[in-house]
Amino acid sequence: MKRFGIFIALCSVAATSGFAMAEKAIPLPAPNGLEIPKDYKDWRVIAPSHRTDNDSLRVILGNDVAIKAARAGNTKPWPDGAILAKLVWKDRKDENWEDATVPGKFVHAEFMFKNAKKFNATGGWGYARWLGKEQKPYGDDASFAQECYACHTPVKSRDYVYTTPAQTP
Amino acid sequence: MKRFGIFIALCSVAATSGFAMAEKAIPLPAPNGLEIPKDYKDWRVIAPSHRTDNDSLRVILGNDVAIKAARAGNTKPWPDGAILAKLVWKDRKDENWEDATVPGKFVHAEFMFKNAKKFNATGGWGYARWLGKEQKPYGDDASFAQECYACHTPVKSRDYVYTTPAQTP
Numbered sequence: 001m002k003r004f005g006i007f008i009a010l011c012s013v014a015a016t017s018g019f020a021m022a023e024k025a026i027p028l029p030a031p032n033g034l035e036i037p038k039d040y041k042d043w044r045v046i047a048p049s050h051r052t053d054n055d056s057l058r059v060i061l062g063n064d065v066a067i068k069a070a071r072a073g074n075t076k077p078w079p080d081g082a083i084l085a086k087l088v089w090k091d092r093k094d095e096n097w098e099d100a101t102v103p104g105k106f107v108h109a110e111f112m113f114k115n116a117k118k119f120n121a122t123g124g125w126g127y128a129r130w131l132g133k134e135q136k137p138y139g140d141d142a143s144f145a146q147e148c149y150a151c152h153t154p155v156k157s158r159d160y161v162y163t164t165p166a167q168t169p
Numbered sequence: 170m171k172r173f174g175i176f177i178a179l180c181s182v183a184a185t186s187g188f189a190m191a192e193k194a195i196p197l198p199a200p201n202g203l204e205i206p207k208d209y210k211d212w213r214v215i216a217p218s219h220r221t222d223n224d225s226l227r228v229i230l231g232n233d234v235a236i237k238a239a240r241a242g243n244t245k246p247w248p249d250g251a252i253l254a255k256l257v258w259k260d261r262k263d264e265n266w267e268d269a270t271v272p273g274k275f276v277h278a279e280f281m282f283k284n285a286k287k288f289n290a291t292g293g294w295g296y297a298r299w300l301g302k303e304q305k306p307y308g309d310d311a312s313f314a315q316e317c318y319a320c321h322t323p324v325k326s327r328d329y330v331y332t333t334p335a336q337t338p
Binding site: 027041042043044045047048049050051052053057058059061087089094096097098099100101102103105106109130132133134135154155158162163164166167168169 | 196210211212213214216217218219220221222226227228230256258263265266267268269270271272274275278299301302303304323324327331332333335336337338
């Protein structure tokens with residue numbers, strides 16, 4: 001009877017793990033309370049970029065408010081409600097095109113949420129980053145955003161945004 | 170009376186030009202008859218890439234059929250109806266981040282349209298490219314597609330597609 005009990009217990013564990021794997025876990029909020037936008041992978045492109053100081057490829061996406069602003073050239077300042085997402089991958093040499101760098105391992109997704117009043121202490125933008133495919137929130141406590149803000153301060157005159165929307169027809 | 174007639178005629182020309190400028194011209198079809206997808210700039214991302222042999226940054230987008238296939242790993246072969254768009258920009262050194270390459274001048278938008286039967290002669294894909302911000306169709310006649318097909322033949326085992334969909338969470 002004891003053995004049968006253990007068998008049942010193991011089955012329960014297996015079933016629970018199965019469910020956990022089937023349903024994708026929702027990432028935890030960032031330490032400053034910001035939540036990852038649910039549909040960010042479906043957002044439209046603002047620009048790609050490539051950084052050789054840390055060997056990474058990036059694509060910068062925008063939510064509807066940000067895309068509308070980017071296309072209208074309405075980015076100084078960006079309007080409240082705009083969210084910019086940056087998806088970052090480590091460089092990988094393409095196996096079929098020698099001189100092409102393509103996305104390797106997924107590094108992180110990071111976000112800037114524009115709300116001039118709410119995020120006044122950090123230049124009108126709220127910052128958050130989720131690491132890896134596990135989407136682990138970055139930062140030990142809410143002070144992590146000071147690090148983001150410091151790095152974006154050199155482009156204060158561009159409303160703290162490095163990205164220039166790519167030209168398109 | 171004659172002078173008044175000329176004045177009216179000039180006003181008509183001015184009004185017509187005004188309308189022509191207000192409405193964005195629709196690009197001509199490619200020499201093989203393929204038309205540029207109207208909403209391609211709103212498509213979702215499959216991957217960015219960077220080529221150092223011709224100093225260009227790229228972003229590869231997909232229509233809904235292509236995105237569904239890419240996310241499901243259903244790309245050998247890609248399903249009929251899938252369209253891949255590649256937007257290409259010349260490299261530009263970012264003025265605020267020394268080691269970042271960002272999009273400069275828009276080079277072209279090029280497309281692969283999957284239809285195994287219709288495009289059987291070119292590996293199941295129809296090819297087209299529109300140059301510059303003017304979106305001038307590439308190629309003097311329909312034979313231009315042989316050039317595209319030849320360049321994609323080394324990756325026949327990948328259904329003629331170089332791009333590997335980028336990993337995401």
